[in-house]
Amino acid sequence: MSGFSPGFRGRTHAFEGRLPPGQYPTESFPVLSAGPTPHVPTEDWSLTVTSETGESRTWSWEEMTALPQQHPTVDIHCVTRWSKFDTRWSGVGLDTLLEQVESDAGFVVAESYDGYTTNLPLEDLTGNKAWLVHSFDGYPLAPEHGGPARLLIPHLYFWKSAKWVRALRFTTENEPGFWESAGYHDHGDPWREQRYWND
Amino acid sequence: MSRWLPARLTQRTDQTATGRALRFDVPGWPGHAPGQHVDVRLTADDGYQAVRSYSLAAPSDGRIIELGVQVVPGGEVSPYLADDLPVGALVEVKGPLGGWFRWTPGDRGPLLLIGGGAGVVPLMAMLRARRATAVRTEPCVLIYSVRDPDEVWYARELSTPAAGEDLRILYTRRAPAGSPRPAGRITAGDLPGPEDPPKGPAATTYVCGPTAFVEHVNGLLLSAGRSPEHIRTERFG
Numbered sequence: 500m501s502g503f504s505p506g507f508r509g510r511t512h513a514f515e516g517r518l519p520p521g522q523y524p525t526e527s528f529p530v531l532s533a534g535p536t537p538h539v540p541t542e543d544w545s546l547t548v549t550s551e552t553g554e555s556r557t558w559s560w561e562e563m564t565a566l567p568q569q570h571p572t573v574d575i576h577c578v579t580r581w582s583k584f585d586t587r588w589s590g591v592g593l594d595t596l597l598e599q600v601e602s603d604a605g606f607v608v609a610e611s612y613d614g615y616t617t618n619l620p621l622e623d624l625t626g627n628k629a630w631l632v633h634s635f636d637g638y639p640l641a642p643e644h645g646g647p648a649r650l651l652i653p654h655l656y657f658w659k660s661a662k663w664v665r666a667l668r669f670t671t672e673n674e675p676g677f678w679e680s681a682g683y684h685d686h687g688d689p690w691r692e693q694r695y696w697n698d
Numbered sequence: 699m700s701r702w703l704p705a706r707l708t709q710r711t712d713q714t715a716t717g718r719a720l721r722f723d724v725p726g727w728p729g730h731a732p733g734q735h736v737d738v739r740l741t742a743d744d745g746y747q748a749v750r751s752y753s754l755a756a757p758s759d760g761r762i763i764e765l766g767v768q769v770v771p772g773g774e775v776s777p778y779l780a781d782d783l784p785v786g787a788l789v790e791v792k793g794p795l796g797g798w799f800r801w802t803p804g805d806r807g808p809l810l811l812i813g814g815g816a817g818v819v820p821l822m823a824m825l826r827a828r829r830a831t832a833v834r835t836e837p838c839v840l841i842y843s844v845r846d847p848d849e850v851w852y853a854r855e856l857s858t859p860a861a862g863e864d865l866r867i868l869y870t871r872r873a874p875a876g877s878p879r880p881a882g883r884i885t886a887g888d889l890p891g892p893e894d895p896p897k898g899p900a901a902t903t904y905v906c907g908p909t910a911f912v913e914h915v916n917g918l919l920l921s922a923g924r925s926p927e928h929i930r931t932e933r934f935g
Contacts, residue, residue: 501741501742501743501745502788503704503739503740503741503787503788503789503790504740504741504742504778504783504787504788504789505783505784505787506778506782506783506784507740507741507742507748507778507782507783508742508743508746509740509742509746509747509748509774510774521747521749523748523749523750523774529909529933529934530909530912530913530933531933532931532933533798533799533930533931534916534926534927534929534930534931535916535917535919535920535926535929535931536913536916537926579751580737580749580750580751613926614927643909643913677798678797678798680797681796681797681798682795682796682797683797695795
């Protein structure tokens with residue numbers, strides 16, 4: 500007996516090994532955003548990658564979608580404790596974008612159309628494990644889920660996968676982003692349960 | 699902030715057929731701001747644990763916290779908390795959590811609170827905190843969308859506005875007899891325009907409810923000329 504919650508049995512033991520600690524599986528696709536959803540037409544959309552010296556490269560929607568496309572199927576984990584298995588996305592590997600700009604910096608800040616920011620070590624964005632995605636389950640990504648394009652970094656909590664992303668900025672120092680400045684963990688590894696400051 | 703604290707259920711109050719106000723006694727509770735939430739952890743006899751987040755429904759009050767729990771049909775945690783956890787039994791809580799969707803009376807400025815269904819819970823913490831302060835010169839508008847009169851949380855407290863408050867309950871499916879507004883989804887006409895109170899640079903808007911509700915309301919607010927920097931949202935489902 501734990502002494503807590505008498506009579507509680509729980510139902511998700513079946514997912515042990517696939518479910519990070521403290522998560523539960525969901526079939527739906529919940530939405531978490533700090534403010535209103537911006538609506539960005541693809542003809543106005545662009546993505547800019549800027550180095551720490553100010554060198555930059557910008558892709559329009561047509562240019563981005565003409566790059567080699569990948570189709571990752573991944574599990575995603577939100578810090579609000581839901582996990583969703585086998586989500587299917589299409590987009591461009593971040594390796595493809597980041598290698599177009601020369602940089603010696605070790606960190607990246609992602610900036611979104613609504614002013615949202617999140618910070619990432621470069622090593623979490625390279626090595627074929629992070630993407631700029633524009634479709635989900637075979638359809639264009641809906642605005643409330645970050646469309647027209649968002650980051651997909653499935654090995655970190657999903658707030659790191661910035662919605663409505665418009666810029667990736669190399670930084671030599673680590674610069675905490677929006678949630679990282681508001682109580683959430685700087686790195687956000689779900690398997691180490693890095694949810695909040697002090698975790 | 700990252701410590702789990704034992705929390706003893708001291709009171710369960712039905713708010714609706716499926717909504718409960720749960721009060722817990724939490725020795726060592728550090729206090730919180732209205733709008734914040736907590737994680738609640740349940741442990742089964744075999745050691746299995748499940749955690750969910752719930753909004754705090756009342757301002758800080760020593761070691762007593764009040765949560766609003768809406769039953770999710772078929773859910774793993776909410777039906778247990780709502781109906782099975784015995785009064786006097788323990789769970790564990792961690793918090794307070796959330797550094798963005800929060801408001802304290804010290805923040806001043808007019809307030810626009812818009813809630814859908816159980817999304818009223820964190821807004822109630824703000825309203826109660828405002829009522830508990832001596833100075834209530836700034837206007838506060840609460841717009842609360844519910845399916846029908848049986849779905850109103852905190853009905854007694856919301857029946858009488860305090861000084862400076864404007865409380866409006868909108869019914870989407872069935873309105874009470876004699877209600878001037880027919881039942882229906884919230885529209886632009888239900889929201890204050892940019893020149894209506896609460897206005898001004900510090901008029902902060904908090905919107906909480908199911909995702910579709912929040913998306914819809916945000917669209918109306920932006921169309922009405924309110925600025926996205928002053929809109930803070932919390933979505934569920």
